[in-house]
Amino acid sequence: MTTAKKLNLRFVVRTGFLFYFIYLCAKLWMFYLWAVGEGAYVDRPEAVAGLIPVGAYMSFFLWLKTGFFDVVAPAGIIIIVGALATSFLFKRGFCGWICPVGAVWHGFGWLGRRLQGRTPRLPRGLDLVLRGVRYLIAAAVLTWIAMVPVAEAISFQQIPYYAVSDIKILSLLVRLGPIYLAVAGLIAVSSMLLGNTWCRYLCPLGGLYGAIGAASPCTVVRDAEKCIDCGKCTEICHAGVKVDTLVSVHAPECDGCQDCVIECPAPGALEPRIFGRWAMPVWLWPVLVVGVWIAIYAAAELTGHWDTAVPPELFKAYILNLGI
Ligand code: SF4
Ligand code: SF4
Numbered sequence: 001m002t003t004a005k006k007l008n009l010r011f012v013v014r015t016g017f018l019f020y021f022i023y024l025c026a027k028l029w030m031f032y033l034w035a036v037g038e039g040a041y042v043d044r045p046e047a048v049a050g051l052i053p054v055g056a057y058m059s060f061f062l063w064l065k066t067g068f069f070d071v072v073a074p075a076g077i078i079i080i081v082g083a084l085a086t087s088f089l090f091k092r093g094f095c096g097w098i099c100p101v102g103a104v105w106h107g108f109g110w111l112g113r114r115l116q117g118r119t120p121r122l123p124r125g126l127d128l129v130l131r132g133v134r135y136l137i138a139a140a141v142l143t144w145i146a147m148v149p150v151a152e153a154i155s156f157q158q159i160p161y162y163a164v165s166d167i168k169i170l171s172l173l174v175r176l177g178p179i180y181l182a183v184a185g186l187i188a189v190s191s192m193l194l195g196n197t198w199c200r201y202l203c204p205l206g207g208l209y210g211a212i213g214a215a216s217p218c219t220v221v222r223d224a225e226k227c228i229d230c231g232k233c234t235e236i237c238h239a240g241v242k243v244d245t246l247v248s249v250h251a252p253e254c255d256g257c258q259d260c261v262i263e264c265p266a267p268g269a270l271e272p273r274i275f276g277r278w279a280m281p282v283w284l285w286p287v288l289v290v291g292v293w294i295a296i297y298a299a300a301e302l303t304g305h306w307d308t309a310v311p312p313e314l315f316k317a318y319i320l321n322l323g324i
Contacts, residue, residue: 013286014103021100024048032167035316046306049076051166056080061146062153071309072163078300082293087209091216093289095206096255105191105198112192120194130201138207160318163310168324210252217275220249226269233260233270248276258282
């Protein structure tokens with residue numbers, strides 16, 4: 001497959017989600033401007049609940065424990081369900097094909113690889129330690145959120161700050177304080193030098209989705225008889241997986257990007273497969289990831305689990321009262 005096709009497959013899907021996310025953020029900002037009397041009314045987009053993962057996970061665990069579904073930012077729970085489902089079914093399919101934050105840092109990693117002419121790697125020991133820290137942080141954060149008592153989680157959903165915390169986060173990003181700029185610059189530079197450091201070492205949600213994806217029924221499978229041992233799959237893998245030594249890629253770092261399959265010069269040596277048996281065309285992987293994502297969203301819309309129950313005027317009152 002040509003480079004153009006490779007770029008088309010991954011670049012189009014990820015860039016599409018990234019631009020959609022930017023559009024949603026712009027819409028939320030226009031809603032905020034309306035609330036503070038500086039613009040015309042614009043509908044508040046629900047999907048921006050993804051900006052507040054801690055609150056969304058608290059609501060998610062509350063739902064699991066009690067069956068109570070958040071009515072303030074219900075889309076946050078749906079986004080988590082979508083991320084968990086695509087991560088389990090398609091090896092961190094959310095990280096590899098949907099997450100807009102990952103797309104940005106992956107772009108810097110790609111740029112670094114182009115400039116250096118190779119996929120940068122940390123020494124193996126340091127890489128293992130840093131990856132281990134990421135899983136520990138993920139386990140600690142999620143355990144802490146899961147253990148929040150039911151009464152406290154319900155109270156948290158009722159405070160005005162929770163309803164507008166996505167706007168608060170967006171306003172901090174838009175105003176680009178020096179600390180945000182410094183952190184973003186550090187991640188961008190480190191991603192260019194060492195590959196996508198955010199997704200590989202820092203993002204706690206990536207740790208959770210990677211652990212879940214290790215049990216995925218869909219994996220990249222290598223046929224040792226057709227493999228010509230060229231090592232190109234290992235060389236291209238941004239996640240540092242030694243694909244050319246494996247039979248089936250279960251590594252939690254694999255995000256199902258399909259770069260190795262596309263790069264492989266030996267027909268049939270490397271294929272995405274379901275339960276290691278049924279091969280699928282490489283383009284079907286992202287189609288299924290996006291299809292599952294859209295199906296979950298559509299089901300939430302149809303069953304009334306997507307839109308907030310908070311009226312726009314109440315959001316406006318919260319924004320003005322909190323002085324955001
Ligand atoms: S290149 Fe292959 S092994 Fe590496 S992350 Fe992508 S799909 Fe997984
Ligand atoms: S790129 Fe294909 S042929 Fe080359 S080592 Fe990997 S699986 Fe084997």
